[in-house]
Amino acid sequence: MTPMKFRPLTFGVTRVTLRDGAPGVHYLQADQALEPYPERMTDRLRHWAQTVPGRSFVARRIKLADGSLGDWRHVSYGETWQTARNIAQGLIERGLSAERPVVILSENSIEHALLSLGCLIAGVPFVQTSPAYSLISTDYEKLRHVIRTVTPGMLFASDAARYGKALQAVASEDMEVVLLEGELAGRPSTSFAALAATAETPAVDAAMAATGPDTITKFLFTSGSTKLPKAVINTQRMWCANQQQMAQSMPVLTEAPPVLVDWLPWNHTFGGNHNVGMVLYHGGTLYIDDGKPTPALMHETLRNLREIAPTVYFNVPTGFEAIALAMKTDSQLRKTLLSQVRMFFYAGASLAQPVWDSLYESEELEIGERIVMATGLGMTESGPFGLYVTSPNVQAGDLGVPTPGMQVKLVDLQGKTEIRYRGPNITPGYWRAPQETAEAFDEEGFFCSGDAVKWIDETDIHKGLKFDGRIAEDFKLATGTFVSVGPLRARITAAGAPYIQDVVLTGINLKEVGAMVFPTPAVRRLSGLPAGTSMHDVLDSPPVLAHFQQVLNELAKTATGSANRIARLCLLADPPTIERGEVTDKGSINQRAVLTHRADTVNKLHADELHYILKPQA
Template sequence: MPTLKHIIYTNEAVPAEEASKPLSGFKNSGVTVHSFEEALTIGKGLVDQYPMVKPSEDSLAIIMYTSGTTGKPKGVMMRHKTVVTVMASVAPIGTHALPPNFTHLAYLPLAHIFEMAVQIGVMSMGARIGYADPKTLTQTGARPIGALEEFRPHLFMGVPKIYDVIMKAAGAKLKKESPGKQQLVASAFEWKARAMESGRYTPVFDMLIFNKFKHILGGNVVVALSGGGPLAATVQRWVRTAFGCQVIQGYALTETCAGATLQMEYDYRPGVVGPPVPGAEISLRSCVGVDGEPEVLDKRGRPYLNTDTEDSNGNPCLGRGEVLIRGPVVTDGYYKLPEKTAEAFRTDGWFLTGDVGVWYPDGSLGIMDRVKNLVKLHGGEYIAMENMELIYGGSQYVDAVTGGIMTYGDGTLDRPVALVQVNELSLTQWAKSDGVEFESIQDLVKNPKAEEEVLKSLVECHKNGGLSGIEKLAGVGLVCEPWTAQNKCLTATNKISRHAVIARDGEILERVKAKGRW
């Protein structure tokens, strides 16, 4: 360790005989060794020499870096007043159902704005925090007991993938039981889920079945927070039913210091992220460019407009469009990146999130799409669709003339997949040289060997194109009927209309998506 200059040691809990022995092995090493008491003495002298400068509300408190999946990470500048505003706004809403001196289990990295914000909020309320690693949450990864059993938290938080893993693990364990018991539990689940949705209790089922489930999270969880990506409706319902707790989704970004909207307690609608928190003003911008061309279309082929009165499913709404956020929860921009700051933070105070939202009649927000097709995978990682398509489009098997390649990812996938408009000449030449029999191009694109060959070529593009590991395709589906502006699969400017492609080639995509789930 060439950079090591100082070692500070303590004799606490060390036998007196051992503590009296001098530390050896550091002579001529360039490393200075201090006891903890010596370090305190040195520190007191420094305090006298350099008086503490108390921060003001405008002092810079944190520089939190974004994930950097679409380029170099950007340092988001958070001032003390921004952090305090978010804590004062969000903490009372998300924790009012918790008991005094509740316990929070912290296991996500503090480099994640979600965990950092929750920890600051918990400490500001004088509650307790137990620290753990994701691998030591249960007895499987820790001895003698896991962190959940040790700390028995009242507040549990996680990204959607964590809840999905918990649900699948419990399901796998249940499958080992007799068919009769499986049927009993399934019936009890449905009964309790409906009871909770109508405000009723199920004490008998809780005593016989669900108290055992509650012990998976330690037995005390009252509120489960989910953030960092969309939580599937089935998972949200399962967690709420199994553990008998409120499952609350929030919507926020690093640029808003983890404060924007929060789903209300007892709001059981999936995909709803709640109304704005105090300190956040939210507006929806119609997703139409200056040239009048739609920036993104919904699954019905319509642009997202802030004057819309119904969503893509025909349900009433109060407008759709890109989510803009303004107010004291919004940070000051990116550290030493004025151009990037100007792109995302408007001079009138609005921050452009890039997310497409919908206002529901009760004032709650829902997140529907991405303006630039930047999506989150199951684990909370961002992937940039357009950039991936640019790199993967270099494969000899991708026919840009008939539509190119459409990459796909969502909150249910661990890795992205893709649909490819194949270059008929290149693919048929490969098939003939490799001895793959086929009657037509329509027959060839259904051949698993053809999919393997195209995927191999795309993986090579990934390797040479500088894409990240999470942007590596896990599966590919081959298409030979062109995507065009006439069949609405392309826009007038030849950009892929994802909803139209999914509507037409959804059967192929659904088959391929299974390869992206681990």
């Protein structure tokens, strides 16, 4: 069989070293050392402002009066540096600090970026919160928790009309409110323009010089699956070391200034640390994508990708699925997106093989070769970059090998192997949470990730590791048999593609494994029903039920026992919600939150009390 041709891509780490520790413990690391890196990310911003001041750092489409989006507004490195210094002066004058940081409520924007960089220069941590905490939540519980945890001195939001209620609910009198647009009724606020117009003084250079590797850059909150979110401390060392680790693992980043077209939210480490940091570190350009992999907003992402050619492209599986579908018929999308891109990269969930195959088909049609679909493993506490694949022949679930400078500890635990991290990219802990911090690290100082892994090929450790689920998600049936949730969810999603968005497994302390399926919008086409039909009726339609019955039957043929046999399945018409923590801003499902909030559905599924319950047929 002729090997498939890929667009050339160098893999920086292809060999590892492994040593044994105590029984059931092994240590794994890259065979190359971490090279020197800057003390602070602002060193890189200053470098690019001095050497390529006219190069565009960030761009975003201008919002027109009718709400539509127009041409791109660009801000250069020179403009960014000067405006960020002005903002830094304003923060210094206000006496803000780690004890009184800046909380940002809004979505990705040019002003959001400028304020963040002003904070970096001034040595004042910033806190990027999920816009959903302000715009979707009705009780503002998570936003109040953020405010209580970090005690900010300043709150920033893009406009009073959208964020006013949240600000009025959480802002105390000693918190200054900064707004890009509008004013709040009954309380004073500062315009972003006024903050950005503060005249800098020598205090700015003094403040930046006072920052160093241990300076806190930001607090990033975890998703909070079972408890309220924790504030992960991010330092200059973490961010800079992680960017150097990425550069050595992904040499493509060093070959030319990266161009990104990116929607990933900055309140998540993937978008805010990984991607924004990548652009800053290498002097690239970030096009802020106001689209999102949802039916209502995906058209904007596709529009941007028809116009702007990224050099590397990052997304979650649902985004790649929509792009794969569009590329089948959209020649302009294929032409632009595939013209310069050297690497695709997905994270957040498993990418179904049919999506992979569809992307490859379009790539071969357009450019005569495939684009490497890379991936890895990381988390907020690891900066996030931790593991990265070692070859173009990536399979669903592959994670790869550790990045240089980070040591991995593999620990046999509950019949699985947990991966733990130690290195300069690992957080020192959680802000104002000493007990949670102590519980997160083992006796050797390794961060306990809760992720389970196993070897891609036990005969060749240099191929690295693959994902084996989240240990905390796994559960036992009443028989005492463990159910490995992650791999089983991936099997179901792949078997039901392109009609399964995600799956939540049920059956804790019961006799059988059940599955609650969140379908994709594609089921509407499958049903054959007219547009506007309710999702409940769509899921009750004979074509949809017949399809999922067939999926269930096929899965049953390959099941080897009760732990991986889906004995009952139901389709959920109501999508997971951000407000209840069932899904994150970037689309990752939260298994525990879904089980908690839909406990009645779980009970009825296993009691045969739902309207439609599918079971395997012989």
